[in-house]
Amino acid sequence: MATEKESGNAKQLAHPSLDQEAAAACRWRSAHYLRRRRCAFWCFGCFGAAVIVLGITALVLALTLFKVKDPEFTINSLSLAGSHFAVANGAVDDDVLSVFLFNFTFEADVSLKNPNVASFRFGSTATTFFYEETAVGVAYAPAGEVGADRTVRMTVRVDVMTNPVARRMNVTAEKLVTGVEVELKSLTEVQGRMKVWGMYKRDLDVKVSCDITLQVSMAYQGIKNTRCSAAVE
Incomplete structure (x- = not known):
């Protein structure tokens, strides 16, 4: 009996159940989703920072270099x-x-x-x-x-x-x-x-x-x- 039980456990270890495979796939998708989300946050953050820098630069130029002075x-x-x-x-x-x-x-x-x-x-x-x-x-x-x-x-x-x-x-x-x-x-x-x-x-x-x-x-x-x-x- 013990031999059959050990054999069954060995088979389960060698061949994971469907629930274990689903859990592993879920964890992989979750990690992939988190990586994509972090990447998107970084991209949007960089884009927003670039827009702010360009806006400040344009404002400074408009108030200084490009400000039209009277002849x-x-x-x-x-x-x-x-x-x-x-x-x-x-x-x-x-x-x-x-x-x-x-x-x-x-x-x-x-x-x-x-x-x-x-x-x-x-x-x-x-x-x-x-x-x-x-x-x-x-x-x-x-x-x-x-x-x-x-x-x-x-x-x-x-x-x-x-x-x-x-x-x-x-x-x-x-x-x-x-x-x-x-x-x-x-x-x-x-x-x-x-x-x-x-x-x-x-x-x-x-x-x-x-x-x-x-x-x-x-x-x-x-x-x-x-x-x-x-x-x-």
């Missing part, structure tokens, strides 16, 4: 390149007086600075001179491009014709002996576009307005003072 338009100097006087008869307070017409040629040295990492392209620039809201002269500068962290300088010349406003100015020969002051205003507008790596675009409108005081007499014509301010939209 700087500066009038370095403004001078009179020439002047011309003429006489016309005009009625002032029911009296016929000789009204002087004078035309000036202004020459402005201007610069446009681009502090960004991308180039700034701008269209033709217009500078308009006004006397009491009436345009008396317009100058145009060609379109161009300012490279990254570069500054371009231009020389602009404009003829200011006071004929349309001469009677309002009421400049007579008597006043020109001692000299008169003429108040002018100028407005320069530069429209352009900034493009960073073709991904970020921004349209910019730079405006510079100036108050100009001229000292005018028969013996001397010059600029007394100039006050300018700039704005970017």
Whole structure:
């Protein structure tokens, strides 16, 4: 009897039962599942970390390197390149007086600075001179491009014709002996576009307005003072 029992145990050891095989297979599948699950967690964790790093990098670049700064338009100097006087008869307070017409040629040295990492392209620039809201002269500068962290300088010349406003100015020969002051205003507008790596675009409108005081007499014509301010939209 003992021999038969030992023989049966030996057979069970040599040939495991179906329950033992199922348990072993279950344990194998469980270990395989846990390995796959750990691998998936690692993959998702690495992907999430990469997304966070890229997001932080993009945010830092957007706030520093790729942040679009306003261009700087500066009038370095403004001078009179020439002047011309003429006489016309005009009625002032029911009296016929000789009204002087004078035309000036202004020459402005201007610069446009681009502090960004991308180039700034701008269209033709217009500078308009006004006397009491009436345009008396317009100058145009060609379109161009300012490279990254570069500054371009231009020389602009404009003829200011006071004929349309001469009677309002009421400049007579008597006043020109001692000299008169003429108040002018100028407005320069530069429209352009900034493009960073073709991904970020921004349209910019730079405006510079100036108050100009001229000292005018028969013996001397010059600029007394100039006050300018700039704005970017």
